[in-house]
Amino acid sequence: MMKKNILYSIVVAILAFASISALMAQPPRHGHGHGPAGKNQLEQVTTYTGSISEWTYNDDFIYDGLYLKTGETAVFVKFPPHLGQPIRSLGNNISVKGVLKHTPEGRQELKMVSISGKGQTVYDRKPTPRAVPQQEVFITGNAKINKMQINKRGEACGYMLDNGVILRIPPHIALQLSQMVQVGSTIGYTGIEKELKDGQVQAQNYKIVRSQTLSVNGTQYMVK
Numbered sequence: 237m238m239k240k241n242i243l244y245s246i247v248v249a250i251l252a253f254a255s256i257s258a259l260m261a262q263p264p265r266h267g268h269g270h271g272p273a274g275k276n277q278l279e280q281v282t283t284y285t286g287s288i289s290e291w292t293y294n295d296d297f298i299y300d301g302l303y304l305k306t307g308e309t310a311v312f313v314k315f316p317p318h319l320g321q322p323i324r325s326l327g328n329n330i331s332v333k334g335v336l337k338h339t340p341e342g343r344q345e346l347k348m349v350s351i352s353g354k355g356q357t358v359y360d361r362k363p364t365p366r367a368v369p370q371q372e373v374f375i376t377g378n379a380k381i382n383k384m385q386i387n388k389r390g391e392a393c394g395y396m397l398d399n400g401v402i403l404r405i406p407p408h409i410a411l412q413l414s415q416m417v418q419v420g421s422t423i424g425y426t427g428i429e430k431e432l433k434d435g436q437v438q439a440q441n442y443k444i445v446r447s448q449t450l451s452v453n454g455t456q457y458m459v460k
Contacts, residue, residue, distance in 0.1 A: 279335045280335070281333050281334065281335060281349055282333070282334065282335070282336060282346075283331060283332070283333050284304055284306050284311050284313075284331070284332045284334070284346065285306065285330070285331040285332075286304045286305045286306035286307070286311075286329070286330075287304070287305050287328050287329050287330075288302050288303070288304060288305070288328050288329075288330065289303045289304070289305040289310055290302065290303040290310075291324075291439065292312075293438075293439045294317065295385065295387055295393060295394070296402070296430065296438070296442075296444050297402075297438045297439045297440045297442055298317045298320065298432070298436050298437065298438055298439075299317065299320035299323075299324065299436075299437050299438075299439060300314065300315060300316070300317045300320070301313060301314045301315060301345075302315075302323075304330070304332055304346075311332075311344075311346050312343070312344065312345045312346065313332050313334065313345070313346045313348055313351070314345045314346065314347055314348065315348045315351070315360070316360065316363075317433075317435075317436050318363040318433055318434060318435035318436055319358055319360070319361075319435055320435060320436055320437040321435045321436070321437050322358045322435065323351055323358050324437060325354075325356075326351060326352070326353030326354055326356060326358065327353045327354045328353075329353060330351055330352060330353040331351070331352045331353070332346060332348060332350075332351050332352075333348070333349045333350045333351075333352075334346040334347050334348045334349050335347045335349065347360075348360050363433065363434060363435065364434070366434070370431055370433075372428050372429075373428065373429040373431065374426070374427075374428060374429075375401075375425075375426065375427050375428065375429050375443075375445050376424075376425070376426045377399065377401065377424070377425060378422060378423070378424045378425075378451075379397035379398055379399040379401060379422065379423070379425075380397065380398045380420065380421070380422045381395045381396070381397060381398075381417065381418070381419050381420065381421050381422075381423065382396050382397060382398050382419065383395075383396040383419060384396070384410075384419065385402060387407070389407075391407035391410070391411075392405070392407060392410035392411070392414070393405065393406075393407055393410065394410075395417070395423070396442075400441070400442060400443055401442070401443045401444075401445050402442045402443070402444050402445070403423075403425055403427065403445050403447050403450075404427075404430070404444060404445060404446045404447060405447055405450075405459065406459070406460075409459055409460075413450070413452065413457075416452050416453065417450075417452055421452070423450055423451060423452055424450070424451030424456070425445065425447055425449065425450055425451070426447070426448050426449045427445040427446050427447040427448045427449075427459075428445065428446045428448065429443060429444070429445055429446075430444040430445070430446055447459045
């Protein structure tokens with residue numbers, strides 16, 4: 237009887253040790269956005285007040301940011317392009333509420349929650365869908381290249397033509413054409429005009445065309 241009790245105790249001890257070892261071997265559980273380990277953390281909204289020292293825009297010359305001078309420093313404020321028109325109507329002296337973030341490039345930027353000026357406030361919101369979608373406009377033409385447009389990654393992303401068109405070119409296509417197409421070259425093109433959406437404002441009046449074909453020295457190429 238004593239041997240059975242000893243054997244039973246040993247078995248229980250082994251099972252208990254195995255259970256504890258299995259629990260310790262499990263990876264730590266991460267939260268699902270509601271606890272300290274979750275990704276959806278509370279982010280503090282900070283208010284900055286000052287004057288606009290500079291406006292910024294994207295590769296299509298559409299306003300999407302500004303530098304707000306607050307005393308000795310300037311804070312970069314990022315906003316959605318479709319809010320460019322209402323934000324630019326708020327005047328030069330504004331108050332911005334937003335969340336300070338770090339970009340992949342390592343710089344700080346303030347993601348807007350709201351911007352106030354002249355007694356009005358613009359809130360970060362999604363664009364209102366149009367009841368009738370914009371119709372695509374097909375463009376064809378010939379022009380001389382005045383300048384190669386370079387994006388923030390240092391890649392050629394378009395040709396700035398002497399007729400006011402920016403011909404949007406994928407970087408890998410621009411690289412392939414770099415030996416045939418240079419500043420001063422005349423090219424033919426077809427493509428779709430990129431129209432401004434509601435609320436967007438261009439810094440310069442360029443016509444943006446997403447190229448479909450290019451003609452160089454009498455040879456036409458499909459752009460993909």
